[in-house]
Amino acid sequence: MSGLPKGGSFLFGDTNPQDIFTPEDFSMEHNMIYRTAAGFVNDQVLTRMDDLEAKQEGLIRELLEAAGELGLNGADIAEEYGGLPMDKISTTIIAECMGRSGSFAMTQGGQTGIGSMPIVMFGTHEQKMKYLPGIASGEKVGAxxxxxxxxxxxxxxxxxxxxxxxxxxxxxxxxxxxxxxxxxxxxxxxxxxxxxxxxxxxxxxxxxxxxxxxxxxxxxxxxxxxxxxxxxxxxxxxxxxxxxFEIGKGHVVAFNILNLGRYKLAANSVGNAKFALELSAAYANERKQFGVPIASFGLIKEKLAEMAMKIYAMESMVYRTGGLLENMMESLDLTGEDSGQVAAKGIEEYALECSMNKVFATEALGYAVDEGVQIHGGYGFSAEYTIERLYRDARIYRIFEGTNEINRTIIPVTLMRRAAKGDLPLQEAVQELKSKISADNPVREGVAGLVQAAKDIFLIAMGMSMEKYGKELPKHQEVVGKLANLAMQAFAMESAWLRGEKAAAKQGQSAAKLKLTMAAAYSYGTIGKMVCEAKEILAALTEGEELVNALITLERLAMYTPQNTVALRQEIAAAVSEAGKYVV
Incomplete structure (x- = not known):
């Protein structure tokens, strides 16, 4: 693992844009897999959605076997056991494309994720030989x-x-x-x-x-x-x-599998949210009121832009994390009989990122389908329109693979535990930040400044929370949940910004303009909300003069000049409306 960033380390230093993976880095093979998976969903699943929803006898097995013939079920399974092994970016792509497939995404996800990965990672050679070929082909269904x-x-x-x-x-x-x-x-x-x-x-x-x-x-x-x-x-x-695996070690199997399951559910959410925006943009372009398409109305533009910005942030987070997971896999010796367990341990390093992806992406999806229904107006409430099904289907995402409440508690608690082991410089970073705070703190300039402000806001709130509660902090879930939100938003903002910067360095500012606009609109629209949430944390921790001083410190950390986010969103909405779908 030498040279690889530790899970959660993004909070304690700068990340080089060139060191992250983005969708713009897809190889020819990745693009081919994207076309194959998307084609399967569009041609074989969405065209039969009514039959699928009616639970037509034998249809699920038929679709699973069709996916198996394309290699979509065996991406995490070694060739020796009937799979078609792929890198973590490829498996992420498949999960994203499956996100459009509604309930089949759950079926196929159960097949390729939690229903088979315990055997992939913890099974014996004999167990793998017996069970995995059938799962990869789709002839056997896993649960x-x-x-x-x-x-x-x-x-x-x-x-x-x-x-x-x-x-x-x-x-x-x-x-x-x-x-x-x-x-x-x-x-x-x-x-x-x-x-x-x-x-x-x-x-x-x-x-x-x-x-x-x-x-x-x-x-x-x-x-x-x-x-x-x-x-x-x-x-x-x-x-x-x-x-x-071992007697009494079922929790090791369960929790390691859930890390990957949470990450893939986030990838599902990306594909599902893109579908919601595509339906909404198309409807807004076609639906006319007062003689003009509703896509020309300011409040509809705002919805389309906000949906796109959230999708851009979650997509950036998901593929950044996919890059971390793939780099981890490449650094490990996976040739031994215990290769699955070695891989599971490697993935566990980024358990915190997997939880952040799961919470952020599933809630961004919830926002996208909700606003999608709103854009459709009364028709959005009708089962005749696909957005109605997307709205219903999306609700379970926040419950699956550990509720979002459970995943929120994981984020700060994992940071605390790793800091206690000396793996992350949490206490040192808090102390260093305190020593830098002075009356002449500079105004944060640009998105880069806001990203650092977001990290600093989290660190000051986390530091004060640990001072107040110490090891008892996990028991104070209201505070823990808000701390998780701050860390998660810092990761989202930074991922969006890094992606834009990487694209600008490679393609030029003009070609990367929409990405940079997305990152700016998201960051400027989020930082104020982070300040408000941090204030709630501080008010829960202290009072009186101590609270006043804490709030002054917070304000010093978050001084920035607002940007015209209305204009930024209009620019984003125009691009979405012109394309009729999510576009970057």
Missing amino acids: YALTEPGAGSDAMSAKTRAVLSEDGKYYILNGTKQFITNSAMGDIFIVYAKIDGDKFTAFIVDGDSPGLSTGAEEKKMGIKGSSTRSVILEDVKVPVENQL
Whole structure:
């Protein structure tokens, strides 16, 4: 890992724009994969969306097998086990393109992510040989059974039990899992249970095992085309060779898989949000009121621009993180039998970034589909228009793969833990910042200045929070959640700005103008909100004269000259309307 940036280190120094990966860096192969995945979704999934939503018998398997023939299911699976291994940018591209496919994105994501990656990363050679080829081809459907009726976010409180049979050949599983994607047609279930009631362990369970049954289909708000049921385990015999990884180490499997799952869900969100903007821009161009297209109205322009800016920020974050993950993979020795575990450990380095991507992207998607409905007006509330389905489908994104509340707590807590281990200079950065604060702090100029201001705002708020609460800070979730927002926005602003700067250095300011405008509009529109959120944190930590002094410090850190963001948004909206879709 020598030379690679540590997870969270972006907060403590400058990043060279040339060191990040952006969509403009796609290779010819990446572009080919994009065309293949997007073509599959547009031609084979979206054209059959009504049948998919009606749960037409056999359609999901047909689509999974079609995706398998194109290599879209095996991108994370070694060729030895039937896959078509690709780099992390390619798997991100596939996830983004699948984001347009509605409920099929959940089915295919369960297949290629949480439903198979536990075997990819933690399985034995024999387990991989037995199960992965079918998943890669789409002939076998994978599912992930972690959640229980009484244990949602608190996975470790699971009640499903596993007891070794008297002859030592089987584990006998009993329990119920809830909200399990792909459960109706699942051939392979990754199930978590406690051996003897206390050793949390992962198992591979065949879908046709006697005693395994599923409940009725959940009547869901959205993603209706995917199967979601409870899974009931009644004296299910699981061969001991199907125990996955080590006894009592199920949490290692679960949490490492969730890191990648969160990241891919963010990539799904990028594709889904682009689709929402495409539908909205097309409608705004066509719909006329008072004799002119509504795209010419200022408040519609503002919505289109804000959607585009958020998409630009989330896209920049996602592919920046993809570059970090790919560089990590390239730095590791993945030739041994434990290569999957080595890869999982490498991905864990960027767990904080994965959580930030998940929260930011899923909430940006929520904004995009909500404003998409608003732009459509009354028609947006009609099932005749696609935006209505996107609105319903998007809501689950903030709940999947660890709720956004859970992921928010992960961000500051991970920073604290890594700082305590000496991996990140959190305390040192806070002290250095305090020593620099003076009455003559310069006004922050340009987006670069705002990016540094954003980091400084987080550091001063984080430092005061740790001084106030120490190790008890994680218990104060209201403060922790706001700290997470500050860190996340700093990452979003910096990612957007770095991408624009990299493009300008390569193509020139003129060619990169829209990217730079996006970054500026987003940053100037966000920094004031960060100041307000930081004020709430400081007011929760202190009062009286101490609070006054803290607020003065905050104001010194965030002095900047506002820009005309109305004009910037108009420029962005004009580009979106002309293209009829997201464009940079």
